Amino acid sequence: MIDLTKVEHIYLVTGYTDMRKQIDGLTSIISVNYQKLDLRINRIFIFCSRDRTKIKILEVDQTGVWVYYKRTHGEKFIWPKDDKVILVEERQLKWLLDGLSPIQKRAHKTRYYDY
Template identity: 45%
Template sequence: MKMFVEPPAIYLHKQPVDFRKSINGLSVIVEEHMQLSSFSGALFVFCNRQRDKIKVLYWDQTGFCLWYKRLEKDKFKWPKKISGEVLTLSERQWHWLLEGLDIQKMTGHQPLQFTAVY
């Protein structure tokens, strides 16, 4: 089952949040702290203090959806050294995060721009 249909953006809130918050509380964080529109269709990713749970909030044109994942024996590799309160993730980085990889250490090939073949 595919839960997210090509979101326009994926935003990660770097600081842990109180996981008693649900849709309304998380949407307030998106609007006031992240200064983004919670109705954009983007994924907004939050983590708890222990980093073993994540919640993802998104708007799907008919209402808010809240996706939740709890790890049983491990922790998410949450980025710490990147500056700023909000981090924009690529879809590739999002999958790396879910798979347990450290997105700060993972980098792909750099795109190249050529104008002619020599």
Template identity: 40%
Template sequence: MLGDISALDNVYIVCGRTDMRKQIDGLCAIIEEQLKMNPHENSIFLFCGRKKDRIKAIYREKDGIVLLYKRLTGSGSYKWPRNQNEVKSLTWKQFEWLMDGLEIEQPKAIKPPVKK
């Protein structure tokens, strides 16, 4: 059963291009081997292909791993950072901006206070 992703601790965007033919095992291998992170932590990892019109998201639930796939049907594209071999942590607001087709860094947005 699909759970509520807002209960996840972190949203990570995997920058650069990802081969969108990869499925759960291939994406988990990228997370473990290339990014040196744990795909089983309470986080969602976002991947984007060359065309920037489709994304895959992967996260762990208590009974398995979920793979989500979204392809834009209009003429837009995701504003995806292209620095290879990099992962960025996003706020939920930045995640919303990304899903709305906006840049994840909005210079005029009010920034939340930094946690100490």
């Protein structure tokens, strides 16, 4: 599993990505389409397939680039369709990997009770 203690930024690359792309293809998506984001150390970029059953996580560390791959058994990831990059937190990444929406303001609705 990814060591999130060293990760500074986690980026969700929304829209759909061709999962046949490997390290070079995924890094070129970042360097060509999102020129403001550079591939610096301790950053993670998350990509999703069109059918939303597969994700790839690109991690840049001190010695190189890692690619992590997760495929579900038919369940779909909840994935934004926009073509942009969203900065997410560690807990939102865990929500995504558990099958929840990574883009939500809070897990429970705020309720106010008068006793």
